[in-house]
Amino acid sequence: MGISTRMMVLCIVVAYMVVISPFAEALTCGQVASSVIPCLPYLQKGSPLPPACCAGVKGLNNAANSTPARQTACNCLKKIYNSNAGIDVGKAAGLPGKCGVNVPYKISPSTDCTKIR
Structure with a gap:
């Protein structure tokens, strides 16, 4: 393989990585x-807040680093809320603060996720 062919293959691979990368991280x-999931006993039964819950909340906050990701997280949280009976709305709304995380929207089944930026 000549240098120009190698360079072309390298350029194609780099272009592919640039195009695919945002989708791989969705x-x-x-x-x-x-x-x-580690938060459910706290949210449903008032059990003590486990460290794994706050670790998950912090990780989720870090992963939701763009408008589409924040909207996805919001919609998913609403689905989780609706599919798990007995979640305390007040505890859900206060969970980010309890874990030392600032979330730019209210955690609630009534949140309009399309307005999150």
């Missing part, structure tokens, strides 16, 4: 759910 509802 936040999924599975990731959101696994981040907040």
Whole structure:
């Protein structure tokens, strides 16, 4: 393989990585759910707040680093709320603060996720 062919292949690989990279890092509802599952006993039964919950909340906050990711996280949190009976709305709304995280929207089943930036 000549140098020009190698350079062309390298350019194609780099271009592919640039185009695909944003999609490979997209936040999924599975990731959101696994981040907040440790929080469910606290949110539903008032159990003590486990460290794994705050670790998940902080990780989720770091992963939701763009408008589309924050909107995805919001929609996923609403789905989790609606599919798990007995979640205390006040505890859910206060969870980021309890974990030392600033979330730019209210954690609530009534939040309009399309307005999150």
